[in-house]
Amino acid sequence: MPDSVDSNNIFNCINKNFDNVNKNFDYEMKMRKIREELEKKFSEYKMTLSFMAADAPIGVLGLSTVIENALQAHGCFRIYDLINCDFSKIKGSE
Secondary structure: OHHHHHHHHHHHHHHHHHHHHHHHHHHHHHHHHHHHHHHHHHHHHHHHHHHHHOOOEHHHHOOOHHHHHHHHHOOOOEHHHHHOOOHHHOOOOO
16 A cells, blocks of 8 residues: 555656646746847837937037038938948048
8 A cells, every 4th residue: 555655646746846847848938938029129129219319410420521511412411321321432522
């Protein structure tokens, strides 16, 4: 009789641990998904803030008049216009 009690006890412990492992795995998967979503949202938020902060005229940069005029002639009137600008295509006055 003691052998059956021990085997039942072991079986119950194994089932309990298995359930705990499943719960922990599910919890970790949910947390990973939440972390990924948060990282994505923070990245989008950071980009939005960068563009909002860059929504100012290029005059606030204190560039020389020659450089500012060359940028404006190329269509760069706001700081965010400079973010993806190809400066090799900007020609100064000759």
